Amino acid sequence: MHTPITLISERNRTFRHRIEVESVEALYADAPKVLGGEGQDPDPHDYFDMALGSCKAITVQMYAKRKEWPLEAITVTIARDDSKEREGAYGLDVRLDFQGPLDDAMKQKLLDISSRCPVQRLMTEATVTIETRLASATDASSQ
Template identity: 80%
Template sequence: MRTPITLISERNSAFRQRIEVESVEALYADAPKVLGGEGHDPDPHDYFDMALASCKAITVQMYAKRKQWPLEAISVTVARDDRKEREGEYSLEVHLAFDGPLSDEQRERLLEISGRCPIQRLMTEATVTINTRPSADAAQ
């Protein structure tokens, strides 16, 4: 099992949270301004979307490296449509831009491979179980 991620509420901010992840110096989350947050940090939905973008980029880079293809860089843009989230629909449109002297076939294959990233599979194919309970050291 991986080292847990710990989130600690920032006492001087309305909704800002400090996130502790192994080997990461500083990471924060906040509610959007429209919901009372300060808007200086990504909100939880941003982190969800970032997980997909970074996973797609890493998956493509690993594949290209293994194949020794001339992928020099990748840019991933994720556009969120959450207007129907309350009805159970959350839509992400992902655009990939590959830099490097790749053939059309290589670009098409990298696009296909991006759809196999573990986070996309987790978001679209897995049954996720979440068990929430009080910590043993929680203040009473």
């Protein structure tokens, strides 16, 4: 099991939270201004989308490195369509831009590999269970 990620409300901030991840500098999340947040930090949907983009980029880079292909860099751009989220539809349009002297067959293979990243599989194939409960008094005293 991984070390837990902790979110802590920022005092005097409406919806802003500090996110603590082991050995990572400060991360924050906030609600968009339209929902009453300050809009200075990524919102939870942004982090969801970023998880997919970063996973695709890392998966592609690892594959290219293992194959010793000349992938110099990758840019991942994600456009979100959440207009039907309340009806259960959430769309992500992901564009990959590979830099380096890659031929078309290499680019196509890297595109295919990007669809196999673990986060995309979690988002599209896995059954995710979530148990939400109140922290007990013993949990609070151990922090």
